[in-house]
Amino acid sequence: MRNINSIFKRELMSYFATPVAYVFMVIFLALMGALAFYVGGFFVSGQATLLTFFFYHPWLYLLLIPAISMRLWAEEHKTGTIELLMTLPISTAEAVLGKFLAAWAFAGIALGFTFPMWISVNILGTPDNGVILASYVGSFVMAGAFLAIGSCISALTKNQVIAFIVAATVCFLFTMSGLELVLNFFRLWAPDVLIDTIASMSFLSHFRAITKGVIDLRDIVYFASLISFFLFANVAAVDFKKGT
């Protein structure tokens, strides 16, 4: 626990030690706002909800979360600090968790800075704040799932560009798998069980369910197991990669 905390602090600090954190935050917030206002028609809809705002989160995460996760392990491989880190008296799992939690906390901080959106709808109308809170929780948990995938992939390469592109692609597949466009392709030939499985693997369907204001245990279990699976794979990836 103590080791996880040390790794967590170091990792989170390293985001802010360079301009990366600030550049990321500015772009994240600008895009969030732009998508909600211009593309989503936040004002035009005339409703006191943040639905149009949360609607674009999966798509924005697709682009930006791999940018947070790409350096987690790839940079350690590149600079050789992996050798330093893994010869300190810590377990691989502690290192993986510490790094993941730091990246997740960073994403959480960025998400937290969207609070003016929440203030705005409360000034302009009387939104259902319960739904908004549930959506924030859902968005945060989804960010965690994107990050776990990205972190695992980052552990397999020392090239950050590769880590970014592969992570974005895998996240894209996970996001897209719930869309009719994709499902229709499978409907032609696949059994219903498979289609349901594919649809149930989708970030979109689970996230949309949460943004409707219902935090269903199944949605949370889905994201939690996804995160656990990829972190587990992450530990294996780190151990595998350092031996080569």
Place this chain on the structure above:
Amino acid sequence: MTAMIELDNLSKSFGNLVAVDGIDLKVNKGEVLGFLGPNGAGKSTTMKMIAGFIEPTSGTANICGLNVLENPVLAKSRIGYLPEGAPTYGDMTARRFLDFVSEIRGFDGTERRRRVDMVVDRVILQSVLDQPIDTLSKGFKRRVGLAQAMLHDPEILILDEPTDGLDPNQKQHVRRLIKDMAADKAIIVSTHILEEVEAVCTRAVIISHGKLLIDGTPEELMSKAHNHNAVVISVDSAYSDKVIEVVPVVSGVKGIDHIGKVGSIGRFRILPQPGSTIAEPVSAALREAGVDVQELYVERGALDEVFRQITVANPEAGEDKHA
């Protein structure tokens, strides 16, 4: 006394490439062991296995009686390790970095501050403590890496090329540091600089092709040089013929080479039979023959020479394999 570091038939292969091939080695407290060998001989791979970074393909590495594979965290807490190239987190300041490492090593509050202050003092980092490591010179970066390895006053120090990239003064400083720590630790140092082995090591091994070829004190290693205990003399050229006539019949002398001529002064190297000391009989014989010797000294043999003899005998040695 059980050995602090004990390697038993330690081997590592990367695919078809055998990087380390059955190394047996024991290092006791108080020893400073020099790892010598051409690039790619398997020195770094061996060190990485001892430090617990990579797993051996077969064989075992024990640290203070702990198997590195079975008790990785406990074993690592006993070791201070400076990896090749001294990697550190460049975006951190030296102070933050050392704080981070000492936190993971289990030190808090005043104890942490005391530890950090102590190593900073020992490797002389005070002037750059609050600068990001990325902005430091190579010498300082290396010293930050060294400081990190010494923080917890480990029983075992594994230093992969600790003086690489340092200027002569800094090298001297690091060597003294290693010597000062040696008494109550087992230390392994890898190096390309052979004079370093003479300066700091109590024992040296030569590794080539993943195999341990020679194990002995630096003196024992040097005695394997073909010019070990050779006598070099300078005489006026007028005496040259006399020297060539007299010297070879002295007992213990194996041969004589004319190695150069400066002005009217000729120089000869007189090689001994293995194990014999010839300075005394040679100088007596020359005196008897009336040769006026201007200079006479005994060569100890250079480690470089031994290194070349041993590693070049191995046909593929020196090729860049996996480091």
